[in-house]
Amino acid sequence: MHSADAFEYDLAIIGGGLVGSLLTLALRQYRPDIVFAVVESGPHFGGEFLEAGVAAELPPALRELIDPLVVKAWPGCFVNYPGRSQHFADEILLLDPRQIHLEIVDHPGAPHCHAGSRVQAVAGKRIVHARGELAARLIVDANDTRIQSDLEIERVTRYRDFRLHHDLDLPVLADMSETAGDWAFLQLFPVDAERIVVEHFRHRAASNVRPETLATRVVIAPDAAASAANGEAPDLAAAHFLSLLQVAAELAAGFVELELRDEAELRAFFARQMREGRDRARRMFEFARHCRTAENGR
8 A cells, every 4th residue: 555655654553552552463464565653652562451351252363463462361250249259161361561562572563663752743644753753644543541531441450469379260350349339340360379460440431420311321131130130140241341452452353454545434443443342331331330239229
């Protein structure tokens, strides 16, 4: 696609976190016709956090790119409801941003990947960053924080190092206990015998919307709702709990299928992906709230 004109690149990606890094790896693998650059303000690519997701929910075309990034895998997981727990046999993968960074920089295209270079201005088709400037036909904002905000998800991650050995062998994909809040849940990933990654996810929009108003916009599976109300383990798959890894992988898989010729195509693609992601996130948080409401009503 690249031609000798005023544009140095066909595409420029602003943000080299998880989303931007998976876009980079997918473009390298499946779109060698696209000449592109990546600008990341942080000192390394891949984001700040260990990222986990349900293996079966990742696009098959991305698995060969994601597998080298996996630092730990579990053969199952738990979902905790108030007063009970359910086991799922879904494989859970954990990615390390340090491994992602190595995959990005250990490549002939690394000179076009600028880490530690904050974007100072975007003027038309030109990007001014801390180490210089570049011109691109298309510019994509792949900032992880913005993506999560568009999904209406608020995320707090904490690394907790335990002095005593814990007995958690499998991840807890969703802990919908009272302590997590009405529109929230916790995730726990046992990295090793003395370290657990604890994630707290909240629905950003719920704090500004009355529950009865939000409930009219969100529809959860009737069977799952009825099971939760009756105190039974609901007919729910682990895949119903959305992860940033899943969102990033789906974005990357769909992105490389685009013609990548004009901004309208990109805007329509990201708008559709974010709309679908918000719908899934709302259903996820609504289910968590419904489980706690049903428990309190018994």
